[in-house]
Structures are given as structure tokens and as C-alpha cells.
Amino acid sequence: MNDVETLSPQAIPTGTMNKAPSIPRLRVGLPLGPTLRTKGVGMMLLVVVYALFIWAYAINQKNELLVRFNELRELHETEMQLHLIELAAFRDITEFFLFIDSEQELRPENIRDQIEALQQRQVAVIERYPEIAPTFAGLSHALAEAIINPGRKALADVGIQLAATQRYLEQLAKELALYQKALSDDYYALGDAAAMSSLLFGLFGVAGIGLVAMYFFTGLTRDIKSLERRLDDVVHGYRGAPLPIRRKDELGQLTHDVNRMVEELAQREEDLDLERRKTFQQEKMAAIGTLAAGIVHEIGNPVAAISGLLSTLQYDLGQAPMGHDDRVERLQMVQQQVDRLAAIARDVSDFAVPQSGKRELLNLNGLVENTNRFMRFDKRLRNIEIVLDLNPGLPAIYGVSDQLVQLLMNLMINAADAMEGGQSDVSKISISTFRVGADIGLQIEDSGHGMDATTLEKALDPFFTTKGAGKGTGLGLPLCYTVANEHGGTITLESKPGQGTRARVILPVDGRAKPRTEQEMAS
Ligand SMILES: Nc1ncnc2c1ncn2[C@@H]1O[C@H](COP(=O)(O)OP(=O)(O)O)[C@@H](O)[C@H]1O
Ligand SMILES: [Mg+2]
Structure with a gap:
């Protein structure tokens, strides 16, 4: 039998049912970082910027290739022309020597015609390709000589110059061909490099974006999964430690909210x-x-x-x-x-x-006497001396008698429990009533084992008990507190280990519940 179990039914105060505290519907926010949406948009922007970069790179490479290509084409054309000129020179030489070797009489006007035709062709070539003009310097000179001094010797000189020019042109064409080859090799190398680097950029870009996306979605999935598991656990009764919050986006907020929900759920269940x-x-x-x-x-x-x-x-x-x-x-x-x-x-x-739980005018002294008389039948109080010191001049108080009886019984039983085992020589409970200004006081003092500071601090907590299983419920003092509170009063405990305990209840005579939360406890 524990103390509460010995109480009579009507002594249970009716006003102790507390409503479960309503949870404020405030949204407690985390310091938010970039949201999932922002991250998505950011990722898309990154892809677009990267694509633009690759595009710009490809355009640049293409332009470079185009420049090389144009250069090559021009070179090719030049080479073709050189060959043509070379061919023409070769033809001229052949014609010229045929002309010299012919049995024809070398009349100055014939020679002049021939030389002028050559000069015209040379001028036409130089007009088109002024850069090869120096090549023709020797030939021009020989031609000019031949016009002034037509004869076999001048013609032979022209022939020699023609042959030299042709050799020179041939040499030039060879060099050009070599240069062209080098240029085209370079062109192909550049083309290959452009293709390869574009490919690599593309591959690395795709791989990089893929990796970022994979990392992002893996994290997201992991967090969603753990949240899902946690919710499942909560459904099955989990009320333990909160999930660690690893992110500052919507999912982080959700995790935070779930943690809060679990916390509040646990509190509510308690x-x-x-x-x-x-x-x-x-x-x-x-x-x-x-x-x-x-x-x-x-x-x-x-x-x-x-x-x-x-x-x-x-x-x-x-x-x-x-x-x-x-x-x-x-x-x-x-x-x-x-x-x-x-x-x-x-x-x-x-x-x-x-009896009703209604407030009525009560005689506290009478209530103490009745309770004392009744409690004497409790075997825990049998060997205890109970001394009453009741002030006869007490005014009547307005209160609920059941509740006040309940309070007194609990305090008496706690006092008796504290003396169980008879550590002290005299087992004595002193109950007194007195006036405290306009209020009235009720004091229950015992000579029991008392309480240390920690016990005293926790004594009013619901379910706190130092008594063995089946003996204490830890609900006695919380109940006394509620009763005193509902009568607009206070309860104060004073105790020292080995020196007994004094419980003092102060009640206003009007007994109105004006909640006083202040609790003084002195040890
Ligand atoms: N008069 C007292 N003397 C010593 N300890 C006390 C006294 N009254 C209360 N206590 C301590 O406070 C605890 C809580 O008391 P209470 O709320 O009445 O619960 P219970 O009596 O069921 O343990 C007790 O377990 C005891 O340790
Ligand atoms: Mg008790």
C-alpha cells in the first residue's frame, strides 16, 4: 500500500486534470541555405554556361582552321600559277631554240617580233604576280639587249636567261610545294587537335556534371531515405534522439520539423x-x-x-x-x-x-481534527505521536474540503514514511494552524530522516520518489502543490538530512485560484 492508495475517493481533487499542452503552430525555422530549387537552377545555369563555353571554343577552333585553310588554298593557287609560268617559260625556251635553230633567216624585225611577244608575256605575268618580278630581272635585261642589238648572240643570251628563269621557277615551285606540305600537315594536326580537345571538353564536362548530379542526388536520396525510415520508426513508436541535420534546404527544414514533431509527440505522450x-x-x-x-x-x-x-x-x-x-x-x-x-x-x-468538489466555507481546524482522527486508523501512524496546535482564532476559509483533506493526508503520510524504521528517538508529527497576515497557514513538521538538497529540489516533480517500488508513486507532493495552487496558495518544503521536514502551506482565505507559480524551497 502506498500513500495515495490509502486516500478516500472524494479526497482526490477534481481539478488536477491538466490538459495536454497545446503545441504552438509556430514554424521554427532553420537558418536556410540555398533551396533545392535554387540548386536546380544553379545546376542548369552551370550546364548552359559550360555549353556556351564549348560552343565558343569550337567556333574559335573553326576560325583558326579556316584561316589555315585559306592560306593553304592561296598557296595552292600560287603554286599552280608558278607551274603554269614555269611551263610557259619551258615552252618559250623550246620555241626560242627552235626559232634559233631553224633555217629561217634571222632578220632583226623577226627577232624583234619574237622578243616583243616574250616581253608582253613577261609583263603580263609580272602584272599579275609582282612578287616574282625580281626573278625576271636577268631575262628583262637580256630581252632589252636583244631588242637593241638583235643577233644570234643576243638571242642566245635570252635563251640562257630563259633557262635560268625556268630553273629558278622550278626551284621556287619545289620550295612552295614543301611549304605547302608543311602547312597542310599543320592544318590536319590543328584539325585533329581541335576535334580531340572538343571531344575531351565535352566528355569531361558531361562527366563532371554527371558526377555533381550523382553526388547531389545520392545525398538527397540518402537524406530522404533516412527521413522516411525515421518516420516509419516514429509510426512504430520511436521517440529517441533527433536525426542529425546535414542540409540547409527544404529537406533540412523538413528533417528539423520531423525532429520537432517527435519531440513534441514524446512530450505530449508523457x-x-x-x-x-x-x-x-x-x-x-x-x-x-x-x-x-x-x-x-x-x-x-x-x-x-x-x-x-x-x-x-x-x-x-x-x-x-x-x-x-x-x-x-x-x-x-x-x-x-x-x-x-x-x-x-x-x-x-x-x-x-x-462530496461535491464545490468551494465552500470551511473550518480548517475542524478539517485537521477530522483528518487526524481518521488517519489514526492508518497503521503507519500507529506508533507516532501526533501533536495538534490549532489556532482557535482562524477565520473560515473558502475552499474544496476534499482537496484540502487530500493535501493534509499526503503530508501526514510522507511524514510517517520519513519516520519509518524509527531512526529518531521520538516519532512525532506536529500539525499547526496559524495566521500569516490576511492568509492562514498550515504546517506539518516531522522528526523523520529529512531530505538532502537534490531530493528536496525534485520532491515536487511528478513521479519523483525515493520510496521502493509499490510503496511510493511520486504523486503525493505534486498533488499537494496542485491543491495549494488551485486555492491560490503556496507550498514550501524545508528540510535537512537527519533533521526532519517542515511542510508549510499558505492559503488565502478567499481560496481563489490565482496561480502562483513561485516555489520557494530552502534547505
Ligand atoms: N516529510 C518528508 N520527509 C522526507 N522526505 C520526504 C518527505 N516528504 C516527501 N519526501 C520525499 O519526497 C519524495 C516525493 O514525495 P511524494 O511526492 O509524496 O511521493 P511518494 O511519497 O510517493 O514517494 C519522497 O519519495 C521522499 O523522498
Ligand atoms: Mg507521498
Whole structure:
């Protein structure tokens, strides 16, 4: 039997049911980083910028290739022309020597015609390709000589110059061909390099973006999965440590919200559990009270009958002539015990009759006396001296008697429990009432083992108990606190280890519940 279990049903205060605290619907935010959307847009921009870069690079390479290509084409054309000129020179040489070798008479006007034709062709070539003009310097000179001084010698000189020019042109064409080859090799190399680098850029870009995307989505999937698992665990009752928050985007916020939800769920369940246990206790008490009332009622009748019969028997024996008879004495003793039984039944029934939880004008002293009388039947208080010091000048207070009885009983039982085992020489509980300004005070002091600072600090916490399993519930003092609070009063505990405990309750006479949360505790 623990202390609460000994309480009568109507002594359970009706006002202790607390509503589960409503959770504020405030959205507590994380310091938000870039959102998922921003990350997506950023990634797309990155892809676009990279594509633009590759495009610009490819255009640049193409232009470079085009420049080389044009150069090559021009070179090719030049080479072709050189060959043509070379060919023409070769033809001229052939014609010229044929002309010299012919049996034809070398008349100056014939020579002049021939030379002028050559000069015209040379001028035409130089006009088109002024850069090869120096090549023709020797030839021009020989031609000019031949016009001034036509003859076999001049012609032979022209022939020699023609051959030299042709050799020179041939040499030039060879060099050009070599240069062209080098240029075209360069062109192909550049083309290959451009193709290869474009390919590499493309590949690395795609691979890089792929890696970033993979990293991003892997992280996202991992976090979504762990959130999903956590939610599943929560559904199956998990209320433990929160998930670590690794990100600052919407998913991070969601994780944070889920953590908060779990925390609040746990708090709410704890509150509900507390309420459930309180309700259970109340119902248990009510059931025991009803049972007790029934039993007391059933006992009352036979006790009354026995008492009546005893009186009759005593009277009859008293009438007998033999004078003193010790049977009368024994019957008187039986009568005393029956009276005691009747008194117990009366007291229990006083407490068992359901009373309203309404506020009414109460005499605190009377309440203390009644409770004390009733509590004397509790075996824990049997060997304890209870001293009452009640101030007769107390004003009536406005309050709920059940609740105040409950408070007093709990404090008395705690006092008795503290003296269990009889460490101190005198087991004594002093109960006093007094005035404190306009308020009234009720003090319960014991000579028990007292409390150390930690116990004292936690004593008012629900379910805090230092008593063994099945003995303490840890609900006694929280209940006292609630009752005092609901009467607009306070409860103060003072205690030192080995020096007993003093519980002091201050109640305003109007008994109005004006919640005072301040709790003073001195050790
Ligand atoms: N008069 C007292 N003397 C010593 N310790 C006390 C006293 N009253 C309360 N306590 C301490 O406070 C704890 C909480 O008390 P209470 O809320 O009534 O729960 P319970 O009595 O069921 O343990 C007790 O377990 C005990 O350690
Ligand atoms: Mg207790």
C-alpha cells in the first residue's frame, strides 16, 4: 500500500486534470541555405554556361582552321600559277631554240617580233604576280639587249636567261610545294587537335556534371531515405534522439520539423501518460471508496445489533443477585471494542460518502481534527505521536474540503514514511494552524530522516520518489502543490538530512485560484 492508495475517493481533487499542452503552430525555422530549387537552377545555369563555353571554343577552333585553310588554298593557287609560268617559260625556251635553230633567216624585225611577244608575256605575268618580278630581272635585261642589238648572240643570251628563269621557277615551285606540305600537315594536326580537345571538353564536362548530379542526388536520396525510415520508426513508436541535420534546404527544414514533431509527440505522450495515471489512480480510489462505503454500511448493522444485544446481556447480568460478576466486566470490554468498531465505521463512512468538489466555507481546524482522527486508523501512524496546535482564532476559509483533506493526508503520510524504521528517538508529527497576515497557514513538521538538497529540489516533480517500488508513486507532493495552487496558495518544503521536514502551506482565505507559480524551497 502506498500513500495515495490509502486516500478516500472524494479526497482526490477534481481539478488536477491538466490538459495536454497545446503545441504552438509556430514554424521554427532553420537558418536556410540555398533551396533545392535554387540548386536546380544553379545546376542548369552551370550546364548552359559550360555549353556556351564549348560552343565558343569550337567556333574559335573553326576560325583558326579556316584561316589555315585559306592560306593553304592561296598557296595552292600560287603554286599552280608558278607551274603554269614555269611551263610557259619551258615552252618559250623550246620555241626560242627552235626559232634559233631553224633555217629561217634571222632578220632583226623577226627577232624583234619574237622578243616583243616574250616581253608582253613577261609583263603580263609580272602584272599579275609582282612578287616574282625580281626573278625576271636577268631575262628583262637580256630581252632589252636583244631588242637593241638583235643577233644570234643576243638571242642566245635570252635563251640562257630563259633557262635560268625556268630553273629558278622550278626551284621556287619545289620550295612552295614543301611549304605547302608543311602547312597542310599543320592544318590536319590543328584539325585533329581541335576535334580531340572538343571531344575531351565535352566528355569531361558531361562527366563532371554527371558526377555533381550523382553526388547531389545520392545525398538527397540518402537524406530522404533516412527521413522516411525515421518516420516509419516514429509510426512504430520511436521517440529517441533527433536525426542529425546535414542540409540547409527544404529537406533540412523538413528533417528539423520531423525532429520537432517527435519531440513534441514524446512530450505530449508523457503528459497523456501522467494524466492517464492520475485518472487511473482517481478511479481506483473511487472504486475503493465505494467499496469501503458498502462494507461500512454492511458492518454497521451487525455492529449495532451486537451492541444492542450486549447492552441487554449486561443489563440482565446486572440484575442477577450474585453481585459482582467478572462476566459483566468482560462484556463491558467487548462493548468497548464494539463501540470502537462503530466509531471506525462512522469515520470511514464520513469520508466515503461522496462530496461535491464545490468551494465552500470551511473550518480548517475542524478539517485537521477530522483528518487526524481518521488517519489514526492508518497503521503507519500507529506508533507516532501526533501533536495538534490549532489556532482557535482562524477565520473560515473558502475552499474544496476534499482537496484540502487530500493535501493534509499526503503530508501526514510522507511524514510517517520519513519516520519509518524509527531512526529518531521520538516519532512525532506536529500539525499547526496559524495566521500569516490576511492568509492562514498550515504546517506539518516531522522528526523523520529529512531530505538532502537534490531530493528536496525534485520532491515536487511528478513521479519523483525515493520510496521502493509499490510503496511510493511520486504523486503525493505534486498533488499537494496542485491543491495549494488551485486555492491560490503556496507550498514550501524545508528540510535537512537527519533533521526532519517542515511542510508549510499558505492559503488565502478567499481560496481563489490565482496561480502562483513561485516555489520557494530552502534547505
Ligand atoms: N516529510 C518528508 N520527509 C522526507 N522526505 C520526504 C518527505 N516528504 C516527501 N519526501 C520525499 O519526497 C519524495 C516525493 O514525495 P511524494 O511526492 O509524496 O511521493 P511518494 O511519497 O510517493 O514517494 C519522497 O519519495 C521522499 O523522498
Ligand atoms: Mg507521498
